[in-house]
Each structure stands twice: as C-alpha cells, then as structure tokens.
Amino acid sequence: MIAIEAELKKAAADLLSSGEAQMVLGFGPGSEATRTTPVFITGAGDTEKLVFNPFCVNNLVKYLIDLKDYPGKIAICVKGCDSRAVNRLLQDKQVDRNKVFILGLPCPGLLDPEKAEAVIDPSARLLTAEMEKDGVKITTDRGNYSLPAGFFMDKCRRCAGRNPVVYDRLVGQPLRENETGDDFADVKNIEELPPEEKNAYWDRQFSRCLRCYACRNVCPACSCRECVFDRAEPGWVARASNLSNNTAFHLVRAFHVAGRCVDCGECQRVCPVHIPVGILNRKILMDIKQMYDEPTPGISPDRTPVLGGFHTGDPDEFM
Amino acid sequence: MTAMLIDNGNITKFLDSVARDRLLVAPVREEDNVVMFRHVTGGEPVCLDYLNASVSPREMFFPATEKMFAFSTADGGLQPAEPAKGKRVLFGARPCDVKAILSIDPVFSGDFPDPLYLDKREKTTIVALACTNPSHRCFCATFGVDPAGAEGADLLLTQLESCYLAEAITPKGNDLLEAYRQFFSTASGGHAAEKNRLAGAAAQKVNKLDTGGIKELLDENFELPYWEELALKCLNCGICTYICPTCHCFNIMDFTRGGTGGVRCRTWDSCMFMNFTRMAGGHNPRPTRKERLRNRFMHKLKYHLDRYNLPGCVGCGRCAGACPANIDIRQIIKELREVAQNGR
Numbered sequence: 001m002i003a004i005e006a007e008l009k010k011a012a013a014d015l016l017s018s019g020e021a022q023m024v025l026g027f028g029p030g031s032e033a034t035r036t037t038p039v040f041i042t043g044a045g046d047t048e049k050l051v052f053n054p055f056c057v058n059n060l061v062k063y064l065i066d067l068k069d070y071p072g073k074i075a076i077c078v079k080g081c082d083s084r085a086v087n088r089l090l091q092d093k094q095v096d097r098n099k100v101f102i103l104g105l106p107c108p109g110l111l112d113p114e115k116a117e118a119v120i121d122p123s124a125r126l127l128t129a130e131m132e133k134d135g136v137k138i139t140t141d142r143g144n145y146s147l148p149a150g151f152f153m154d155k156c157r158r159c160a161g162r163n164p165v166v167y168d169r170l171v172g173q174p175l176r177e178n179e180t181g182d183d184f185a186d187v188k189n190i191e192e193l194p195p196e197e198k199n200a201y202w203d204r205q206f207s208r209c210l211r212c213y214a215c216r217n218v219c220p221a222c223s224c225r226e227c228v229f230d231r232a233e234p235g236w237v238a239r240a241s242n243l244s245n246n247t248a249f250h251l252v253r254a255f256h257v258a259g260r261c262v263d264c265g266e267c268q269r270v271c272p273v274h275i276p277v278g279i280l281n282r283k284i285l286m287d288i289k290q291m292y293d294e295p296t297p298g299i300s301p302d303r304t305p306v307l308g309g310f311h312t313g314d315p316d317e318f319m
Numbered sequence: 320m321t322a323m324l325i326d327n328g329n330i331t332k333f334l335d336s337v338a339r340d341r342l343l344v345a346p347v348r349e350e351d352n353v354v355m356f357r358h359v360t361g362g363e364p365v366c367l368d369y370l371n372a373s374v375s376p377r378e379m380f381f382p383a384t385e386k387m388f389a390f391s392t393a394d395g396g397l398q399p400a401e402p403a404k405g406k407r408v409l410f411g412a413r414p415c416d417v418k419a420i421l422s423i424d425p426v427f428s429g430d431f432p433d434p435l436y437l438d439k440r441e442k443t444t445i446v447a448l449a450c451t452n453p454s455h456r457c458f459c460a461t462f463g464v465d466p467a468g469a470e471g472a473d474l475l476l477t478q479l480e481s482c483y484l485a486e487a488i489t490p491k492g493n494d495l496l497e498a499y500r501q502f503f504s505t506a507s508g509g510h511a512a513e514k515n516r517l518a519g520a521a522a523q524k525v526n527k528l529d530t531g532g533i534k535e536l537l538d539e540n541f542e543l544p545y546w547e548e549l550a551l552k553c554l555n556c557g558i559c560t561y562i563c564p565t566c567h568c569f570n571i572m573d574f575t576r577g578g579t580g581g582v583r584c585r586t587w588d589s590c591m592f593m594n595f596t597r598m599a600g601g602h603n604p605r606p607t608r609k610e611r612l613r614n615r616f617m618h619k620l621k622y623h624l625d626r627y628n629l630p631g632c633v634g635c636g637r638c639a640g641a642c643p644a645n646i647d648i649r650q651i652i653k654e655l656r657e658v659a660q661n662g663r
Contacts, residue, residue: 030645030647031639031645031647031649031650032455032456032647035645035647036645037552037644037645037646038551038552038644039552040548040551040552058643058644062554063551063552114352114640117455122455122456204349208349208353208355210374210383210557210558210561210562210587211383211557211561211587212556212557212558212560212561212589213556213557213592214554214556214557214558214643216556217554217555217556218554218556218643230592230593230594232572232594235572238572238574239570239572239586240384240572240574240584240586241383241384241586241587242384266643269643270556270558270643272373272374272558272561272562272641273353273355273373273374274350274352274353274373
C-alpha cells in the first residue's frame with residue numbers, strides 16, 4: 001500500500017498546481033503509528049503530508065456532504081468500500097460530479113488499529129506494508145512486524161470490492177478481487193440464535209449505547225439536514241438513554257439507511273463501546289441480496305436504489 | 320490510616336460480601352474490548368486487569384439519564400426523585416478518573432448545590448485501583464495526577480506480586496476496611512516498599528506533556544485559525560464528551576405519556592451537538608463545528624481552570640483513542656504550544 005504513496009502525492013500535487021482541483025481530501029499521518037487522520041490540503045506543497053497505509057480507515061466521502069458548498073473542486077481519496085458511497089451520493093444528487101475528482105486507491109485490506117496498537121510501537125513511522133499470504137508485513141523505523149490475518153479489520157477479511165468502482169484516476173494497479181466474497185457469517189451467527197438469546201444479545205449491546213451518535217455522524221448515507229433524533233418537537237425518540245429508547249434509535253437508524261447503506265463499516269468502527277451496529281445494516285443488505293438479487297448499493301452510479309424504484313406492472317394492488 | 324493486605328483469591332469474596340450490603344459499582348468486561356462500570360450484585364466476575372474502562376465512572380454520580388422529579392396534573396403535585404438508598408461503593412476507579420470527580424465536584428456544589436449529585440457523592444466510598452502499568456496513551460501526569468496516587472479516593476488498592484495492598488485514605492475508607500476485616504491481613508513494611516517501587520515506576524512511565532503557555536494563549540486569543548483547520552475533520556459526534564471523566568453538561572427534558580403527568584429528567588448532553596446551544600428563537604451562538612470544537616478544548620484547557628482552578632482534563636487518554644477522526648488532545652496541546660511560540 002505504502003508503495004503507491006509517491007504516485008498519490010504526485011497526482012495530488014499535479015491536481016492542485018494545474019488548478020484542476022482546489023482541495024485534496026486525503027489521509028495524513030495520525031497521532032500514533034496505527035492512526036491516520038483526514039487532511040484537507042489546498043497547497044500543492046502540502047501534498048507531502050498524504051499517506052496511504054493499512055490504517056487509512058476513514059471513509060472520507062462523508063466530508064463531501066459537509067463541503068457541499070465548497071467553491072472549488074475537491075479531489076478525494078477513496079478505497080474500494082468508500083467509492084460506493086460516492087456513487088450513492090451522486091445518485092441522491094448530494095454531490096455534484098463536476099465538483100469532485102476521484103482518486104481511486106485499490107486497497108488490499110486495513111488493519112484494526114486497536115489490535116495493531118498492542119504490537120506496533122505507537123511512536124514508530126511506517127515505512128512499508130506488504131501483503132503476505134496470510135497477513136501483512138509492516139516495516140517501521142522502530143522495528144518490523146509480521147501481523148497475521150487476525151489483525152485485519154473484519155470487513156476487510158470478507159471484502160469483495162478492493163478496487164474503487166468509480167474514479168477519475170486510479171493510483172497504482174488494480175488488485176485481484178477476493179474470490180471467496182462475503183458470506184455474511186457475522187449476520188448468520190446471530191440470526192441462528194434462538195429468539196431469547198438473540199434478544200439478550202442485542203439487549204446487552206444496546207444497553208451500552210451512549211447515544212453519542214457517532215455511528216450516524218460518520219455515515220455517508222446520513223445526509224438529512226436535521227436528523228429525526230435531534231428533533232425536540234416532535235420528539236420521536238426520547239433523548240433519555242435507556243434500553244427501550246436505544247433500541248428504537250438503532251433500529252430506526254438501520255431501517256433509515258436500508259437500501260442506501262454501502263456497507264463501508266464506518267458505523268461499527270467508530271462505536272466507542274463496540275456495539276456491532278454494522279450487523280444490523282448487513283442483515284438488511286443480506287436480505288436485499290437474497291430477496292431482490294440486488295448488489296451492494298453504490299456498486300454502479302446509475303442503478304436505482306432498491307427501495308427507491310418500482311415497476312408500474314407490480315402485482316401489489318397499492319400500485 | 321490503616322494499610323492492610325488482601326489476597327487475590329479474597330478479592331471476589333470481599334466484593335461479593337460488599338455487594339450484599341451496599342450498592343456496588345465495579346468494572347466488568349462486557350466484551351473482549353469493552354470494560355464498563357456496572358452495578359454488580361455479587362457472583363459476577365469483576366474485571367481487575369484492565370487499563371481503563373471504556374467509559375468513565377462519573378455515571379455513578381451523574382447518570383446518563385436521571386429522574387429529577389415526577390409531576391402530575393391529576394393531583395397537582397411534584398414528587399421529587401427518591402434519595403439514593405443506603406451506602407454505595409465505587410470499586411476499581413483509576414486515579415485519573417477519581418481526580419476527575421474532584422474536578423467536577425464544584426460544578427455540582429457551588430452556589431446551587433445539586434442534591435442528586437451530592438447525595439450520591441456523600442453516600443459513596445471510592446475504592447481506587449492504582450495504575451501500575453499505564454498505557455502509552457496515558458498522560459495524567461500532565462495535570463498533576465499520580466497514576467498510583469490516592470487523591471480523592473477513600474481507599475487505595477495497589478496490585479502487588481500476589482496480593483493487593485489496601486490503604487485507607489479517609490475515615491470512609493477506614494470504615495470499609497473495618498467492616499470487611501475478615502478478608503484482609505496485616506501488611507508489612509516490605510509491602511509498602513514494593514508498592515512505592517511500583518508507584519515510582521508507573522510515574523516514570525506515564526507521559527507528562529508540557530502545557531506551558533497554552534492557558535495564556537487561550538486567555539488572549541478566542542479566535543485562532545487553528546480551530547478552523549481542526550474543525551474540518553471533526554464529525555461533531557459526542558464520543559469525546561460522553562466517555563470523558565470530566566465532561567458534565569446536561570439537558571433537562573420532560574417525558575410524558577398521555578396528558579396527565581410525566582417525569583422531568585436530566586440527560587447527558589454534548590457541546591459537540593448542533594442543538595446544544597440552539598435557543599428557542601432558533602439563534603445558535605455556536606453555529607458551526609469550529610465554535611463547538613473550540614468550546615470543548617477551551618473548556619478543558621482554560622474555562623475549567625478559570626472557574627475552579629482545577630484541570631478540565633485529567634489525561635486519561637480516552638478521547639485520543641476513540642475519536643473517529645484522530646483528533647487527539649495530546650497533539651492539540653503540542654500544536655497549541657507551537658502556535659503560542661510561533662504565533663501561527
């Protein structure tokens with residue numbers, strides 16, 4: 001991954017110096033070896049800050065919604081999973097295609113920063129990251145580490161879309177896609193539980209919810225100007241944090257993004273108390289695939305969202 | 320005050336016994352990577368080998384949602400919330416989190432004493448668990464916290480080779496030791512020496528950042544371009560404020576079902592949220608992320624010092640680890656110092 005950093009920096013500098021883009025939205029070095037942070041670069045000289053390594057976990061597409069009124073063109077770095085969110089925002093006309101330049105970054109998989117920080121010296125500087133047969137080899141200025149597959153983020157271990165589905169320029173070479181694909185084992189494991197156990201499982205998870213709304217705020221499918229959960233009048237879901245309200249929050253959130261969730265996994269990554277919220281979205285995604293034979297939302301820019309389309313010949317009488 | 324020993328094997332028996340007589344809140348490992356302070360009733364495994372809990376124990380005194388009173392139109396009356404029942408024990412709080420409680424005490428006990436908070440505070444005995452192995456993200460020494468120190472605690476436990484040294488700091492802590500004396504044995508000078516060695520090593524290991532000049536910079540500069548840069552990446556979620564041991568903002572809301580009565584609750588609120596400062600007419604004095612983000616760090620590094628001469632941050636490192644955009648208060652401290660020095 002780090003191998004394409006030089007090409008990325010060059011591409012970004014060219015875009016800014018030629019005036020083709022006025023801002024580059026990418027990943028910069030974070031406060032620790034296993035962290036990166038979003039950077040918003042406007043000067044060609046600052047593109048040296050850009051990094052691309054197995055800790056580039058953020059889906060930066062969310063920021064395009066914040067920057068909707070930015071006067072210039074934004075060049076955005078997207079991995080395979082992130083790129084689906086660009087398509088979704090284009091479909092919803094949340095983003096003007098003429099105002100974004102998409103730098104596609106083929107991604108062989110990300111490492112879970114929380115797992116990796118137990119191993120990698122936090123003050124180290126990453127030098128190379130090379131995929132091995134069953135893991136990744138990281139070299140740093142403070143030592144080298146061979147991390148087995150268990151260090152990958154769960155979403156990356158089942159990823160079937162390493163290459164961006166939309167881009168203006170692909171940085172580096174396309175990667176071979178993972179043949180096994182997504183088996184939805186995380187969803188099925190819970191679905192197979194007897195109802196009482198399933199209920200107890202989610203009760204335990206939702207009881208922990210702080211209602212910090214990070215899962216919502218990070219979600220590229222959440223683009224409402226005012227969220228229903230922020231409304232005081234009418235207060236659809238009470239702000240009081242308890243199992244009943246928290247459950248309502250999570251279920252409403254999952255249903256609200258049904259058919260629009262691109263399965264980027266950001267909601268689950270950011271949860272400070274590790275509620276596996278992504279499983280709720282993935283249950284709906286699995287059903288969409290099984291029942292409607294539809295691919296993951298955002299796979300193509302011109303596909304009608306599964307819950308946004310209809311056939312006039314639909315046999316249901318409400319049509 | 321007394322110092323006693325308790326064997327590793329006796330800790331569970333001691334806690335089970337406490338849980339029978341008092342309301343006990345202790346760290347519990349809920350998932351592999353999640354430790355929460357929970358009400359334990361005895362028998363459940365209490366987690367003692369944790370760096371720090373995912374969320375601070377401030378909830379013991381300042382719950383995420385708390386009933387203030389019930390009201391009813393039918394009988395026209397107000398029914399204040401019941402005071403806390405009986406004695407309580409907060410077990411296993413880390414010294415940074417205990418120091419944080421001292422930092423928010425004056426918020427709830429100033430000109431308008433808060434009976435809900437103070438009642439629980441008074442009835443609670445705090446048993447701190449010394450940090451003998453702080454994480455790389457801990458920087459409590461920056462704010463004068465001793466990672467193995469007892470400031471604010473009633474009883475301090477320190478894990479030694481095969482037992483815990485229990486030092487009573489206050490009469491409350493002493494009472495707890497006395498009440499459960501059967502689980503404790505006498506400590507020797509050797510144990511105290513071992514503890515001092517471990518405490519010294521922890522104090523060496525924990526990070527101490529230089530905050531010199533930051534308060535003065537913030538005193539003079541409400542507007543800094545730095546906040547604008549930083550705010551670009553902030554998602555305005557409430558993670559940092561909700562897991563923080565010193566954040567204490569709340570909202571007050573009525574919850575009613577049907578028209579004749581309801582309850583007034585206070586719930587945690589976050590200065591990161593857009594509607595935190597939105598007023599009835601719609602005006603919002605903190606309209607963008609910049610103002611909201613600035614408020615949080617100004618509160619940590621200036622306002623709390625101005626108001627109470629107490630640090631608004633205790634260096635627990637939670638927010639630095641959990642921020643989805645890697646907004647890291649340690650880096651902010653470093654960068655504000657650069658701004659102070661270079662005037663950028």
